[in-house]
Amino acid sequence: MSRHLPYFEEHTEAIPTRIAAGLHKIGLAMKQQVWQQANGEGLSATQGQILAVLVGQGPLTGKELSERLGVTLPTISDSVRVLVEKQLVTRSPDPRHPRASLLTPTDKGASLGARARSWPEFMADAVGDxxxxxxxxxxxxxxxxxxxxxxxxxxxxxxxxxxxxxxxxxxxxxxxxxxxxxxxxxxxxxxxxxxxxxxxxxxxxxxxxxxxxxxxxx
Known part of the structure; x- marks a missing residue:
């Protein structure tokens, strides 16, 4: 006579799989919120992230931004070009690397960057529960x-x-x-x-x- 498992023992995915699915849902919520917040500020999500990093960590090169954000250097370069055109970021010589430029937020860029750093706060409220x-x-x-x-x-x-x-x-x-x-x-x-x-x-x-x-x- 075959033994039948209780329903949920037989119909429940492994915990790692369910955690991964949950994190995927959280990731979607984060992406949607960041997109909405960035769009409200007239920025792309990447541009907002760049300003947030520069506010939090000080002037950086494009390569350093690429490493910190996990975004390709061409994507960083395109976003930085727009930020410079919008007068949100300035370029200056990097004393450490003669061929590189340091990127620094302007006063307006720093203000937007400070707000961008607060975009994930809705998630902190959820963790507070x-x-x-x-x-x-x-x-x-x-x-x-x-x-x-x-x-x-x-x-x-x-x-x-x-x-x-x-x-x-x-x-x-x-x-x-x-x-x-x-x-x-x-x-x-x-x-x-x-x-x-x-x-x-x-x-x-x-x-x-x-x-x-x-x-x-x-």
């Missing part, structure tokens, strides 16, 4: 997923404490087990950054060592 424990668990999961995507080359490898040469994971006991060598300060798990402007990418081998130590406290 989670309990404190749920938020910490969700943040840890998001960080691990981003790191995995970075190592696969699917998103830009920048910004995260756990991939930074200054990161010292699990060097002490207690509520702040990690340490940032750049500012010589302790870090709690919930204080780890996903997009730090001072991020310095650790070499591949060191990055793997940092990650393994991060995963195995004590």
């Amino acid at each position: 989670l309990s404190a424990d749920e938020q910490r668990a969700f943040f840890a999961g998001v960080m691990k997923m981003i790191r995995s995507l970075q190592e696969q080359g699917l998103v830009p490898l920048s910004g995260m404490c756990v991939t930074c040469t200054h990161f010292r994971p699990n060097v002490r006991q207690g509520a702040t087990p990690h340490h940032c060598a750049l500012v010589d300060a302790p870090l709690a798990a919930e204080q780890l950054r996903l997009d730090c402007p001072e991020h310095a990418r650790a070499p591949d081998e060191v990055r793997q060592q940092l990650w393994q130590k991060f995963l195995k406290p004590g």
Whole structure:
């Protein structure tokens, strides 16, 4: 006699598949909101992202913007050209690279960039509906997923404490087990950054060592 599984054991997809589907829905909501907000400001989504990054991280070259946003350099160049024409961004010589130009927002560009940085806030409101424990668990999961995507080359490898040469994971006991060598300060798990402007990418081998130590406290 064959055994019949309860209905939902037989008709439920694996949790990773359902999480991926949920993240896809969230991604669609983010894309739609960013498009609407950018359109309302007379910008494309990429132009808004460029201004937001320049406001948050200071003057950058086109190549640096390309790396941070995960957008091709030709796309960045086209968007920057429009931003310059709109007098939202200026170009100046980059003292580090004689052939490159530093991109800096004008006062109007900085104002638009500051507003662009707030475009994802509707999602923060939704996260606020989670309990404190749920938020910490969700943040840890998001960080691990981003790191995995970075190592696969699917998103830009920048910004995260756990991939930074200054990161010292699990060097002490207690509520702040990690340490940032750049500012010589302790870090709690919930204080780890996903997009730090001072991020310095650790070499591949060191990055793997940092990650393994991060995963195995004590």
